[in-house]
Amino acid sequence: MRTAVIGAGVMGAGIAELFASHGHEVTLIDVIPAALSAAKERISRHDAKLASIVFSADIASAKAAEVVIEAVVESLDVKRKVFQELDRLNPSAILASNTSTIRIADIAAACKRKERILGLHFYNPPQKMELVEIVRTEETNEESYRRAAELCKSLGKTPVTVKDEYGFVGNRGLMPLINEAVWMLHEGIATKEDIDRVFTLGMRHPMGPLALADFIGLDTCVAIMEQLQRGLKQEKFRPCPLLAKLVKEGKLGRKSGEGFFRYEKSI
Numbered sequence: 001m002r003t004a005v006i007g008a009g010v011m012g013a014g015i016a017e018l019f020a021s022h023g024h025e026v027t028l029i030d031v032i033p034a035a036l037s038a039a040k041e042r043i044s045r046h047d048a049k050l051a052s053i054v055f056s057a058d059i060a061s062a063k064a065a066e067v068v069i070e071a072v073v074e075s076l077d078v079k080r081k082v083f084q085e086l087d088r089l090n091p092s093a094i095l096a097s098n099t100s101t102i103r104i105a106d107i108a109a110a111c112k113r114k115e116r117i118l119g120l121h122f123y124n125p126p127q128k129m130e131l132v133e134i135v136r137t138e139e140t141n142e143e144s145y146r147r148a149a150e151l152c153k154s155l156g157k158t159p160v161t162v163k164d165e166y167g168f169v170g171n172r173g174l175m176p177l178i179n180e181a182v183w184m185l186h187e188g189i190a191t192k193e194d195i196d197r198v199f200t201l202g203m204r205h206p207m208g209p210l211a212l213a214d215f216i217g218l219d220t221c222v223a224i225m226e227q228l229q230r231g232l233k234q235e236k237f238r239p240c241p242l243l244a245k246l247v248k249e250g251k252l253g254r255k256s257g258e259g260f261f262r263y264e265k266s267i
């Protein structure tokens with residue numbers, strides 16, 4: 001299948017790799033050339049079928065795709081513009097957003113052909129994590145939904161269908177946990193290592209919430225929480241100031257080499 005992925009960051013590069021490893025043609029698009037070369041380097045490390053991925057700085061390269069996955073920064077404005085452009089360029093593809101929190105109907109608002117727009121929320125790293133949340137808006141048609149679910153299954157994923165509401169299931173549940181761990185660190189309840197140990201050793205989480213926040217990207221965590229707070233109007237989603245402070249210092253987690261913890265190699 002001809003696919004295009006918009007945004008070559010943490011998620012976009014992983015989704016492109018996932019598609020390529022299942023034999024799909026992939027065009028990976030980003031506005032920042034350095035993001036494209038970093039993605040190329042990252043994908044080549046995993047020995048994926050790099051040759052089947054075309055790297056492009058021009059969104060018009062998504063013109064002939066049958067499925068387009070948008071994985072740009074978690075901003076409604078940026079996503080809306082990308083979808084408007086895609087809606088104009090490509091009248092027939094399924095257009096899916098990988099947003100963590102934003103309502104798909106809000107992203108699709110400015111598009112003409114809303115029936116082929118839905119959410120496909122892959123988890124990080126998308127090459128490995130089994131779950132995809134499929135988000136249907138009131139306008140998504142049965143055909144697009146069915147094709148998207150089949151695509152997920154063909155990629156070895158288990159899709160679950162969720163309502164088009166801020167944060168869906170995953171992030172609405174996860175972000176308060178991460179935020180509370182950051183608050184505990186902020187208040188000096190325990191060291192960062194011990195906070196994470198409580199969750200890994202005491203609850204068998206595969207990684208602690210602070211390491212997980214680094215993995216997701218602290219800037220992305222803040223954007224997700226702010227969107228949840230705005231959308232659901234609940235104080236419990238207000239990001240701990242320590243998170244915003246680290247982001248301001250450029251400590252974005254694994255992707256910048258440092259967040260709560262330090263990393264030898266950025267992803």
Ligand SMILES: NC(=O)c1ccc[n+]([C@@H]2O[C@H](COP(=O)([O-])OP(=O)(O)OC[C@H]3O[C@@H](n4cnc5c(N)ncnc54)[C@H](O)[C@@H]3O)[C@@H](O)[C@H]2O)c1
Pocket residue numbers: 006007008009010011012029030031032035070071072073074075078082098099100101121122123124215216217220224255
């Ligand atoms: N990081 C995670 O663990 C995770 C998990 C699931 C979903 N998501 C969601 O996936 C999306 C991407 O997150 P990420 O962590 O990969 O972010 P990221 O910051 O690593 O990458 C975003 C990329 O989008 C590019 N970009 C920005 N505007 C663009 C445009 N107009 N056209 C093309 N490219 C553009 C940036 O240059 C950057 O390379 C977000 O919506 C996020 O909420 C993230």
